[in-house]
Amino acid sequence: MTKAERKRFVAGALRKLCREGRMNESRAFCQHGNTSVYWHSIRVAYYSLCLAEFLHLTRHKEELIYGALLHDYFLYDWHEKDKSHRLHGFHHPRTALKNASEDFTLGELEKNIILRHMFPLIPVPPTRMESWIVCLVDKGCSIYEIIRL
Numbered sequence: 232m233t234k235a236e237r238k239r240f241v242a243g244a245l246r247k248l249c250r251e252g253r254m255n256e257s258r259a260f261c262q263h264g265n266t267s268v269y270w271h272s273i274r275v276a277y278y279s280l281c282l283a284e285f286l287h288l289t290r291h292k293e294e295l296i297y298g299a300l301l302h303d304y305f306l307y308d309w310h311e312k313d314k315s316h317r318l319h320g321f322h323h324p325r326t327a328l329k330n331a332s333e334d335f336t337l338g339e340l341e342k343n344i345i346l347r348h349m350f351p352l353i354p355v356p357p358t359r360m361e362s363w364i365v366c367l368v369d370k371g372c373s374i375y376e377i378i379r380l
């Protein structure tokens with residue numbers, strides 16, 4: 232895939248999530264520094280696709296993109312002081328999965344990507360290669376978003 236094709240692929244999935252779900256709401260929530268959850272998720276999806284192509288693991292690229300775009304679909308600002316936001320790092324994959332399941336029909340792979348992306352903080356490892364990809368790319372993107380402040 233060329234860079235333009237990759238961008239178009241991610242954008243197509245993103246449009247669907249905005250149209251049929253609450254993805255647009257994530258624009259308002261800060262993830263790291265001045266990166267919103269929305270842009271963090273797009274970045275993770277794009278680079279997950281790059282890594283999957285590099286590893287020749289593109290058989291499930293649709294699920295990879297949807298899982299990556301929805302991995303932080305928790306839909307609140309975790310920086311706000313609120314009892315329900317405590318231990319965000321541990322709880323948000325479950326919240327993201329719950330929200331995503333309310334809005335979309337998810338397959339096993341997308342669920343695994345969302346639920347396992349916080350390994351090793353949550354010590355249950357991914358069981359699919361695509362989940363490992365998103366888990367690793369999420370770490371890389373998060374570090375980038377924090378240090379470029």
Ligand SMILES: [Fe+2]
Nearest residue numbers: 302303323348
């Ligand atoms: Fe996350």
Ligand SMILES: [Fe+2]
Nearest residue numbers: 271302303369
């Ligand atoms: Fe993330």
